[in-house]
Amino acid sequence: MEWGEWILAFIDAHPILVLVAAFTLDSLGIPSVPEIATLIVFGANPTIVWALQILAIVVAVEVFAGWVLYALVKRFGVPPWLSKIMVKYSSSLMLADERLLLLNRIFPVLPFGGAFIHVAGWNVRRAFAFVAAGSAMKYALLLAFSGVAFVYLESDFARGVSLGGLVLFLVGSWFVASRRRKRLTAAPNAAAPQLEIAER
Numbered sequence: 001m002e003w004g005e006w007i008l009a010f011i012d013a014h015p016i017l018v019l020v021a022a023f024t025l026d027s028l029g030i031p032s033v034p035e036i037a038t039l040i041v042f043g044a045n046p047t048i049v050w051a052l053q054i055l056a057i058v059v060a061v062e063v064f065a066g067w068v069l070y071a072l073v074k075r076f077g078v079p080p081w082l083s084k085i086m087v088k089y090s091s092s093l094m095l096a097d098e099r100l101l102l103l104n105r106i107f108p109v110l111p112f113g114g115a116f117i118h119v120a121g122w123n124v125r126r127a128f129a130f131v132a133a134g135s136a137m138k139y140a141l142l143l144a145f146s147g148v149a150f151v152y153l154e155s156d157f158a159r160g161v162s163l164g165g166l167v168l169f170l171v172g173s174w175f176v177a178s179r180r181r182k183r184l185t186a187a188p189n190a191a192a193p194q195l196e197i198a199e200r
Contacts, residue, residue: 015041027065029112039146043159046150051143062135069114086119098127105134
């Protein structure tokens with residue numbers, strides 16, 4: 001059995017375990033591309049009931065994993081220099097409060113969301129409400145798109161269309177997020193000479 005077949009067989013046998021592992025790692029800042037895992041798991045049984053179950057699992061795991069990271073940072077803290085960088089970074093983005101967690105579901109500009117909740121001093125309940133809402137909206141749309149593909153196309157082709165559309169979405173969101181981060185790093189450098197002149 002080839003690696004690809006073995007992986008698909010494992011996912012078919014342990015779909016919930018795969019989802020929990022993928023989203024837990026991603027919430028802790030370890031890249032695992034949980035969107036792909038979600039669509040592969042859904043593709044094994046593309047029904048509305050299974051889609052709703054997947055959605056419930058995804059939202060629950062993202063909230064729980066984010067809370068675990070929040071609790072760890074609250075308990076053990078982070079170095080002061082890192083805390084200053086995190087606060088400065090989050091405050092320089094388009095949104096500087098809990099709503100940033102909602103935007104982060106589409107454009108990944110805020111890694112370690114659970115840590116930022118504590119370091120930035122955000123309202124915990126409101127922050128995790130945005131995490132849940134953003135997760136629900138994002139994956140509901142992805143599952144709906146994949147579900148439509150399975151309704152009108154053959155299974156193998158529908159799976160390819162779903163994953164192809166997801167790749168385009170991820171590339172687009174990463175591109176936007178990357179450009180945004182470059183602008184943020186360039187802004188302080190451009191502003192520095194102006195600040196020096198003003199001080200004189």
